[in-house]
Amino acid sequence: MSKYVGKRIKRTEDPRLIKGLAHYVDDVRLPDTLHVAFVRSIYAHARIAGIDVTEAVKAPGVVAVYTGKDIAKVGPVPCAAALPDLKVPDYRVLATDKALFVGHPIAAVVATDKYLARDAADLISVDYEELPVVVDVEAAAKGGPVVHEQFGNNVAYTLTSGEGDIDAAMKSADTTITQRMVHQRLAPIAMEPRGVLARYFPGEEELTVWSSTQIPHLLRTQLAIMIGMPENKLRVITPEVGGGFGSKLNVYAEEALMGWISIQLGKPVKWIESRRENMQATIHGRAQVGTIEVGCKSDGTLTGLRYNVVADLGAYHQLLTPAIPTLTGLMLSGAYRIPAIQMNVTGVFTNKMSTDAYRGAGRPEATYVVERAMDIVAAELKIDPVEVRRKNFPGKDEFPFHTATGLDYDSGDYEAALDKALDISGYAKLRADQTKARSEGKIVGIGMSSYVEICALGPSQAMPAGGWESATVRIEPTGKVTVMTGASPHGQGQETSFAQIAADELGVDLNDVTVIHGDTAIVQYGIGTFGSRATAVGGTAVLVALQKLKEKAGKIAAHILQSDAAKLSFEGGRYSLPASAAAPITEDSEPEVGEAPAGALPDPHTEGKTSLTIQEIALAAHIAKELPPDMEPGLSATYFFEPKNFTFPFGTHICVVEIDKETGETKFLRYVAVDDCGKVINPLLVDGQLHGGIVQAIGQALYEEVVYDEQGQLVTGELMDYAIPRASQMPWFELDRTETPSPSNPLGVKGVGEAGTIGATPAVVNAIVDALSPYGVKHLDMPARPEAVWKLING
């Protein structure tokens, strides 16, 4: 039945991208555009005693200079996370009396040229009085210098979550393992840094903001509040967006500032983030330090799990900062039956950039501690890591499976994915090969991870402000299909995958479908792209809108064909009378759709027909001369889909590493991943998501770390210092799938955007620890840099 869904179809968005003809924010050119450069704090914590802009104002090309006191009316950078007793500092768009992190914006210079703006920014003199700095998150939780004086200490919130009697569960255990684990601070590094272009139309009193964001509608609402203008006079456009990974799931000071400055000056204003600014002032991710405690019976059956964790929030709350560790708490059951679970989290302010959602957003931390703990349990009990996992999986018939973190996993067959990964990797032989390699003096390790993650965020009850997604589908008079999605793809490929859904559902050619997104003036309100939600929630909205549209089309078809809608068949894009009533269709009765003379629509030629295509019906619906009584003209439908539950993708990754004894460098010998993301719309895109996700996970395991020194200076301030993975460092991925449909949506899809990043990190670290186990190594913290590994080998 399906011609497109499930097929490896190459992307419809690619031609413009491979020709260099796409438009990212900086590629949008407007006449008379002014350019903005920022002065940012060079100290992690300082009182701003004065700002001297005298020289800057006089510099060539300078139009305006703004400091904190000038923009006091612009509202604070918003935080959408609602937690009990959460301390929320007032986050002004420019620092006023104090700078709280390196990169904190202090002044904005507007000039006719970006070079001149930068020149003038360098003429601004800020009188800083340095204050004591708090960098280490565990120290910050205990005392010492305080980031926000008004709160008295650095603890933004504490929260306990989980179900079951954890103390009894731990007491009933034969063995308990405890391990401290560090999730280092990471930088998302979208290849396109952030960028904003704002244009105010003084006559219309309208503001258009082009921003490299994942959430155009949410941004519009927040900007309206921040700037204090009517939301219906504000338009947000996301042109091409060069990657997000969560870093653009946010509302930033610079976005409101560009809008406000454009209103002040009545001209287009542009700011394009440099990579240095991106490292300093775009959100970071992870940054948790915790201790995992797992109790188990002597046969490996888990009795309970406790995770005490301190989360480094940075200096301020961005949109979701304090909520990220709560996602860690939700996923602490992993792929296992654990009767009692408890997480105690302390969210702590430090003099650093805010942390927030970075690909995985709280779930990689959970998967990492659980999957590391499973290996530690296996080592402790001298059981194969495979068997410890298998023993604790819920069976495939136990779904929906309730966890002690309060979730109901939708569907799953964890053992099937595990077995497939074991089979593809040839696990038994891998172990035999490892023994042989060790006897030859090689350092070889095998690591695995059986993960579950939470996707399709999510039911509105569980989200800060709406968890649904929207779609409008319309068939134009010429038969072309327009799909408008509230999701905001930025590399994921939904222009293709949503077109696949629409083309199959309507029986039209894929090339007849265009998917529009990312313009609040065109597209109905939407939530956006994050949390692996776009296809599961947004794709479902498209599907249901298509079904609604077809319901109407069927009624029109029945009316024209003088039959009952229920009696018509719909196949290959054509509504037909039952065979008994049908006469052959003659060639010359075909309408000339798409060849309308100027100023007129073609004649639908419906007379005497026994079948009609849905595109012919669209034309008839627009001409509106042959509609059933009281029916609305036109052929379009809108649907807002509210999911009833999250989805829970899962899988098993197995990798083999070899460590160079002389250098401590880790190299991959194999990487096998079996993932289950439910039903698949386009396997090519799913593979791409997994490859990219796994590589970001490997980046965390081996290379990446945002480093602040004890003064709070950002040591990893450029891509010269912050090491993201290169092609030569990455393995060849052997991917396979199992396919367990999700009951949470009619497409049966689960989501795949973050699976690789969530599943892979522990597999890599487990392999390294396994490799180093002959040296007595039981754990090492990420990133497993060659130096650290070498020290473990060489004492």
Added chain:
Amino acid sequence: MKQAISINVNGADHTSEVEPRLLLVHYLRDLLGLTGTHVGCETSICGACTVLLDGQAVKSCTMFAVQANGTNITTIEGLAANGQLHPMQEGFWEKHGLQCGYCTPGMIIAATQLIDRNPDPSRDEIRHGLEGNLCRCTGYQHIVEAVEYAAKKTAAGK
């Protein structure tokens, strides 16, 4: 202060007066409007700004426009000939060698030089040949396959 420069870009001659400090990438993007060449790091690490200068792949974010005086430059916009995609562009499309597309123009340009120098590269050689270009989306595997596709197609066309 301004200096006159003359550069042939994608087959067309351009003469301009530019400040000596103007970066080549800004010359291409802002003066000529060729916005397919991107800026990703300003430090020669990411390769999003890669263009061909007299046939050599260079990072246009760390070169001044005046240094390119008298040269022939090919940017991503100049790669397709007579409406026909370059085999490398075709390879990236066929093999899903791009997601967000931001690194893609630089990656494609660097990869054309790679198969120019080594028409039948191994997967390892492809990976090492693209050391100077970072991609955060694809995990590189589909890029490797795209380059293999282009190498085969180019060899078949000779």
